[in-house]
Amino acid sequence: MDPRGARREPTMRDVAALAKVSTKTVSRVINDLPGAGPDVVERVRAAARTLGYRPNLTASSLRRSDKRSATIGVLFEDLSNPFDAALLRAVEDRARQTGVLVLAGSSEDDPDLQRELLTSLATRRVDGMVVMAVGGHQDALQQERERGTPMVLVDRPPTFGGTDSVTTTNRDSSRDAVLHLAALGHRRIAFLGDRQTLWTSQERYTGYLEGLAHTGLTLREELVRTDLRGPDAAQAATTALFDLDEPPTALFTAQNLVTVGAMRTLRHHGLHRSVALIGFDDFPLADMLEPGVTVLRQDVPALGRRAAELIFARIDGDQSPPTHAVIPAALIQRGSGEIPPPHDQVGAGRGAARTARSRSDTGP
Amino acid sequence: MDPRGARREPTMRDVAALAKVSTKTVSRVINDLPGAGPDVVERVRAAARTLGYRPNLTASSLRRSDKRSATIGVLFEDLSNPFDAALLRAVEDRARQTGVLVLAGSSEDDPDLQRELLTSLATRRVDGMVVMAVGGHQDALQQERERGTPMVLVDRPPTFGGTDSVTTTNRDSSRDAVLHLAALGHRRIAFLGDRQTLWTSQERYTGYLEGLAHTGLTLREELVRTDLRGPDAAQAATTALFDLDEPPTALFTAQNLVTVGAMRTLRHHGLHRSVALIGFDDFPLADMLEPGVTVLRQDVPALGRRAAELIFARIDGDQSPPTHAVIPAALIQRGSGEIPPPHDQVGAGRGAARTARSRSDTGP
DNA sequence: GCCCGTTACGTCAACGTTGACGTAGGAGAA
DNA sequence: TTCTCCTACGTCAACGTTGACGTAACGGGC
Known part of the structure; x- marks a missing residue:
């Protein structure tokens, strides 16, 4: 293909020599600057074409006054x-x-x-x-x-x-998710989150706390699992939640990989139709699972x-x-977030307000 | 933060002046080349540090003999x-x-x-x-x-x-998928593919044809839908397939977005447990759908x-x-590809050979 | 003592391009 | 005519860096 190695790229000097003009004139033509007659422009263009000349952006940005590298x-x-x-x-x-x-x-x-x-x-x-x-x-x-x-x-x-x-509206949207679950009557809402060193995780946790506070629910430490790095950690944490004497009736999973891990566990225990779930971040096919996964969708x-x-x-x-x-995230109701708590768990005066599984969209 | 605009980046010359050496010596120190005494090295390093000097790779690659831009x-x-x-x-x-x-x-x-x-x-x-x-x-x-x-x-x-x-082993793996379906007794296996201008699409279609040929099945033109760009086109094409007098009992979807579109239609018509499906390309959560989606997974x-x-x-x-x-793709059996055809459709002597839904993996 | 080799530097030019500036020639005005 | 202005070029140096090469100083061997 290229017998004696890569050949040298043609430079402005080569073009200038072929067109019998100075390199400066080539520069003018290449950059569409005024100061070159029509015949010269054509000669230079032709020379550049026959040589296959392409400007060297690194050299040009070195010399240019604005120093842009594009x-x-x-x-x-x-x-x-x-x-x-x-x-x-x-x-x-x-x-x-x-x-x-x-x-x-x-x-x-x-x-x-x-x-x-x-x-x-x-x-x-x-x-x-x-x-x-x-x-x-x-x-x-x-x-x-x-x-x-x-x-x-x-x-x-x-x-x-x-x-x-x-x-994104990490905090407010997380709060909304908790309010959504609480409105259905959930009282034991678990939080599963990513590393707490991440600002997004902290914000989402704070939103969770705000949501609890707004509805008069008390924080239960054992329902909060943070620093879950990846789906496997989330899976283990979710399993642990359901080994509790009083397991959660709803999960708020604050990151997409955490959502995946939690969902895996729910399915594994056959709980995916009875335990509510809202996840932060949408993902492909979330609407095709059964039930569809309710999420907070960021406008990426x-x-x-x-x-x-x-x-x-x-x-x-x-x-x-x-x-x-701050770009708003939207709550996309697909079913998993609209599962009500078991009857004996419904808090006083807080009946399931909405229709479960009110599919409100067509897909992620 | 930066009151009078971006300040000039320090150059080798600045470092050289501060360290009271030539720029060449700075170059030697920066590039760890021999020819600089220990005391000079230290002086240059100190100067570079106080000035916050960082080499300019574009200038350096312009001058260097190998011209690498890294x-x-x-x-x-x-x-x-x-x-x-x-x-x-x-x-x-x-x-x-x-x-x-x-x-x-x-x-x-x-x-x-x-x-x-x-x-x-x-x-x-x-x-x-x-x-x-x-x-x-x-x-x-x-x-x-x-x-x-x-x-x-x-x-x-x-x-x-x-x-x-x-x-990837586009052709061979596609053929294997068809053989897999045929072994279960499927005789009407549809092909849904991306743009035929793409080599991968052509290969997968050829593999499909080879699969049919190997099992003595005849190609039915009406079961082949190509040039599907995106899930929506795939969805429409799938719907059309099931409007046929003799609809397919199995689908081979030759691209990931096509798989998604086809799955949507199957679900919409409640066919996802009765029509077999194998898709090319794995995707997240393929194992969490019901049934799990059998795919040819490329080793990306x-x-x-x-x-x-x-x-x-x-x-x-x-x-x-x-x-x-050529990197081999693997058939990941998750259930959807192991659905047998309806009893009245099974071809003579070609009974369903394998256990349907033999989940053989843990996830994508 | 001298020569030689080695080490530690420095000087200069060049990579490919463009900004600043110079100049020749022609058009137009006085 | 002569002066001015404009256009269409060209020349030169510089952007930040490094390859090629020069040189001064030193140590060691004779």
Whole structure:
């Protein structure tokens, strides 16, 4: 195919020589700048075409005064997670409109890895970054920000000042989920959550507490299981819940993988039609399970779009005070969240208010 | 945060001035090259630290003899598709080991968009590309390849020579699926597939035909529905199948979104326990549906790893003949593919051979 | 003492491109 | 005519870095 190794890419100088003009004139033609006559333009274009010339963006961005690399960095937790993937796609779509490409990386929720990727992006002089911060301290992010790198945090807000963020109504929506369950008469609502170092987990837990408080329910410590990393941990925790003397009649699972684990256990014990479940984060096929899974659905494309808009505004020099956009999540009723508690469990005066399994949508 | 705009990034010259050495010496220290005394090394390191110096990779790769940008391009169809996302992640993991970052883009199966992204990557002088080719002609890819850009195609092989590829056992696995269904006694097995311009779709259809041929079944044109783009088209096609005088007793859905659409229809008509279904591509929660969905599971991490290994070998100058790696897909029996045909439909002498719903795994 | 090799630096130019500025030639106004 | 202005180029240096090469100082062997 390419017998003697990769051949040298043609440069402006090659084009200039062939078209018998100076490199500067080639530069003018390539960049559609004025100052080149029609005949010269045509000669240069022809020369570039025959040589297969393509400008070298790295050289150009080195020299240009604005130093733009037309590249942004995206640093999420795990690009194979559907949530992260959808977010990346939304950012990418917006970036493409401006001719900007995306350097993507997974931080694995590991501070060291995040720091490493951060400097990796920085040495490539990206124009800005969209970051899902790892749990714990955000020193590395703050330092990067203080150097002047445009940055937008998604899913989790900054613990430091002066930086834009886009998040979901974690707390309010979680509270709504609990209120929804309580309105059906549930009194023993369990909380299953991800690592408590994550801001989203904390917020969702706080929303859970608010929900309990609003309906006069008391917090039962044994119904709260946090720091569940992945479906297996969630599965084990759910099993433990049903070994209790007084097991929960409803579950609020505060993260998508946790939801999956809990559902597995419910099915395993044949409880999926009798124990109510509401999960945070929608997932494909949630409507095709029996019962359909009631979820709080985040508007992921909107999150991504907003994050992209913010970062590009900053890159373009927007100096206005930092924005903290909050995108509302919606409660999608599919059945699992509308299961009432067993009759002997219904609290005084709080009858099941809604029709169970009121399928209100067509799918995720 | 940054009152007078982004401040200038410190350069080697700044570090050199502070450490009172030449820029060349700074270069030596930064790159851990010999030729700098211990005291000088320390002085330079200290200076770099106080200034917050970080090397400019674009400048460095411009000057370096190997011209490496330590960046590869990944061009898939849709980064928000779980298959693509998992693939990206696998490539990214391998790339990170070498300090290489990934520029990612979605081609949307649009030749123009693919060409655009291709040149976008080329102007950034990526060291190589991992590409999921769009359907139809591959001129743009071939041209890029002929310029000498290292390239590996994933999921779909090149229509031109001299280029590595990594694919799945599309044909053989599809045939196995049909054989599996036929062994249960099914005689009317429908095929539902994605766009026929895609190589994978063609292969899977060919496998379907081989399966029919191996078992002596005759192809019924009305049971074949192709060019289904997305779940909605699949849903409509499935509905049409069951409006036939002799509807199918089993479905082979040759793409993951098609599987979802078909399942929706089966459920809608209450047929999901009586009509057999095998889908190509696994998906989350396939085991939690009732019945569990029997699928051909591609080994996505293996696909990604292999692709990454190949591209890095080429980047490192490997000149051996092109490799066409084929990663085997596995039939995961979960129930839906083990549903036998109704009694009056069983063909002569071909009784249901296996136990239906022989759950053989724990989940996707 | 001298020569040689080695180490630790420095100098210079170049990678591919563009900003700043210079200049030749022609059109138009005085 | 002569001066001015504009257009269409060209020249030069610089972006931040590194390869090629130069050189001063030192140590060791004779």
